[in-house]
Amino acid sequence: MALKLRLARAGTKKRPFYHIVVADARSPRDGRFIEKLGTFNPLLAKDAENRVVLDTERAKHWVSVGAQPTDRVLRFLDAAGLVKRDARNNPNKAKPGEKATQRAEDRAAKAAAIEEAKNAPKEEAAAE
Structure with missing residues (x-):
């Protein structure tokens, strides 16, 4: 089973809010997931401490098991110091x-x- 660390959209129209989840790659974006790892609120300021809330221990576990993070989640993991993300050029x-x-x-x-x-x-x- 291919696992992904990705964002599942919640919130209302024009007011996005995302859950950071571990899900099967074949499941729908907002569908069934295995575990919720945190949240992401893009409406908050970039320097707000609760813009990204992430359970780093569980994220580290899922990455070690082989779950592939999407690009956006990889940015969060890089900011948390869990995974190294190469700069794009x-x-x-x-x-x-x-x-x-x-x-x-x-x-x-x-x-x-x-x-x-x-x-x-x-x-x-x-x-x-």
Whole structure:
């Protein structure tokens, strides 16, 4: 049985609240779970002490048994000092896409053409 440490959504519409649970990977997000490990309230400030409440001993046990945490739960475990999470690095994320680079090249070509048009009559007048 593949186990996951993941978030199960609770709360009302537009007011999310999550339970950190251990569940079978095949069960639904808010469905059956094996054990509740803590809570996560994203509406609280990031520095609030009860934003993430986690039973670290039980989380450590489930990770040692082989439960795979999701990315968000892995962040919580890393903050608690239980698991090391590697920093992600995507150097291509900030680069513009193909259409944006094409538009920039077109704008640069138009600007160069306009500059040439402005400078051309002055050069002809200076030659005479």
